Amino acid sequence: MSPAVKKVFEYIVGQPKLHASAEAQFAVVEYIAAAEGELAVAGTTAEHKAEVFKWVQSALAHADKADLAGAKELDATLLRTTYLASTHAVSAADVFNFVAFHPFLSGNAKSLVAQLPNVYRWFDLMQHTIPGAAEWKGAIAIDQATPVNGAAAVAPKGKAPAVAATVLATTDANEAKRQAKIAKKEAKKDAKKEAKEAKKADAAAVEAEAPAAAPAAAAPAPAKKEAKKAEQPAKKAAAPAPAAAASAELDPTRLDIRVGFIEVAEKHADAESLYVEKIAMGDDEPRTVVSGLVHHIPLDQMQKRPCVVLANLKPVAMRGVKSHAMVLCTTSEEGKVELLAPPKGSKPGDRIAFDGIEGGAGPDAVLNPKKKVFESLAPFLQTNADKVAGFVKADGTFCAMTVPAGVVVAPTVAGGLIK
Numbered sequence: 001m002s003p004a005v006k007k008v009f010e011y012i013v014g015q016p017k018l019h020a021s022a023e024a025q026f027a028v029v030e031y032i033a034a035a036e037g038e039l040a041v042a043g044t045t046a047e048h049k050a051e052v053f054k055w056v057q058s059a060l061a062h063a064d065k066a067d068l069a070g071a072k073e074l075d076a077t078l079l080r081t082t083y084l085a086s087t088h089a090v091s092a093a094d095v096f097n098f099v100a101f102h103p104f105l106s107g108n109a110k111s112l113v114a115q116l117p118n119v120y121r122w123f124d125l126m127q128h129t130i131p132g133a134a135e136w137k138g139a140i141a142i143d144q145a146t147p148v149n150g151a152a153a154v155a156p157k158g159k160a161p162a163v164a165a166t167v168l169a170t171t172d173a174n175e176a177k178r179q180a181k182i183a184k185k186e187a188k189k190d191a192k193k194e195a196k197e198a199k200k201a202d203a204a205a206v207e208a209e210a211p212a213a214a215p216a217a218a219a220p221a222p223a224k225k226e227a228k229k230a231e232q233p234a235k236k237a238a239a240p241a242p243a244a245a246a247s248a249e250l251d252p253t254r255l256d257i258r259v260g261f262i263e264v265a266e267k268h269a270d271a272e273s274l275y276v277e278k279i280a281m282g283d284d285e286p287r288t289v290v291s292g293l294v295h296h297i298p299l300d301q302m303q304k305r306p307c308v309v310l311a312n313l314k315p316v317a318m319r320g321v322k323s324h325a326m327v328l329c330t331t332s333e334e335g336k337v338e339l340l341a342p343p344k345g346s347k348p349g350d351r352i353a354f355d356g357i358e359g360g361a362g363p364d365a366v367l368n369p370k371k372k373v374f375e376s377l378a379p380f381l382q383t384n385a386d387k388v389a390g391f392v393k394a395d396g397t398f399c400a401m402t403v404p405a406g407v408v409v410a411p412t413v414a415g416g417l418i419k
Contacts (some may be wrong), residue, residue, distance in 0.1 A: 004038035005090050006131035012099045013136060014379050018063040020331045023273045026053050027292025029092040034316045035369045041091050051085045055093030059100040066104040071116050078118035090129055098126045106140045113142060252391045253360030254373055256312035257352035258282060259342040259403060265302035271319040275302060281309050282349015290323035296337035308340040308408055314366050330383050330416035338413050340389050343406030354391050354399040381418035383410045389418060
């Protein structure tokens with residue numbers, strides 16, 4: 001099972017609508033792939049990344065309006081390849097298109113297999129390969145009596161046509177199983193290869209950044225030990241009621257959200273869609289942050305300005321530059337992206353609180369990527385009708401993001417998701 005593919009799938013289906021831009025979506029994919037050490041999910045080379053990104057764009061263009069014409073384009077591509085983006089394993093290209101085309105393909109599974117044999121072979125493989133896909137909306141039964149290559153079943157000598165169809169159906173089922181096994185083997189091979197390549201490419205950078213990354217990445221060791229000791233009694237205690245568990249999972253105070261100030265921003269040397277910023281956020285030194293905002297906010301508007309940052313993400317290298325936080329933005333349904341704006345009078349390092357939420361666990365030293373804390377909270381981080389940023393509780397209560405100087409807002413976007 002691929003943890004990165006699982007997280008990308010959960011990230012996609014966790015969005016009310018796939019309305020964020022392809023650049024913003026792909027930046028999240030790159031972060032997940034790098035954090036999990038599975039670079040092939042986003043692409044291992046510039047050419048590969050461009051191919052995956054192209055298919056992400058295509059999926060977003062077909063979201064909520066996938067049709068036969070779009071499915072035929074997929075079918076033509078999949079005639080000579082098992083996966084999209086010409087990979088040997090599932091990538092973000094496959095996951096985005098699986099979700100985008102799922103309503104159309106699942107609704108026509110009985111009538112279009114003959115017209116779209118390659119698409120339905122791929123669809124069946126995806127629903128049994130992407131972790132959680134079959135459980136998402138239920139596995140769709142593909143009519144195995146239809147030849148996978150779309151040709152009429154020709155009966156071998158001495159056998160009736162019905163027998164020939166059965167033979168082809170059995171062959172197709174075996175092929176799906178074989179492809180799944182191959183995918184797992186290839187994924188393991190790719191992971192090892194990517195790890196070696198990444199280690200060689202980033203060795204010098206990692207060695208140089210290690211001293212600076214340590215204080216930003218985690219709390220002092222004694223604090224970690226104390227936290228583990230505190231957790232041990234809780235693990236031994238009886239399991240809490242489901243409602244209490246859900247409440248703990250949706251605790252926005254675990255996010256270390258702060259006021260930041262972008263001292264300088266420049267374009268990433270090796271990625272056209274990324275900025276590299278130096279942001280003051282209350283630490284001894286400004287942190288380096290990588291953001292996928294090139295196609296949304298002009299470079300001159302990224303200079304010397306306040307912002308809001310998520311400061312306790314695990315540092316991760318994005319195209320060779322290690323990012324130590326994330327700039328928080330809101331996105332409208334039309335895809336407009338804006339930086340959140342802290343109130344006048346606030347200063348770098350001011351911690352964001354949520355009005356109406358008392359107590360809480362407080363910020364994690366570092367959010368564990370495997371526990372998906374931010375991913376579970378992100379769908380409930382929104383701007384309201386008054387453009388105020390906040391968190392929507394399970395009962396619908398809106399809890400505004402606040403600092404002593406006032407509330408955090410978006411310049412113009414109301415009802416946008418924050419990430």
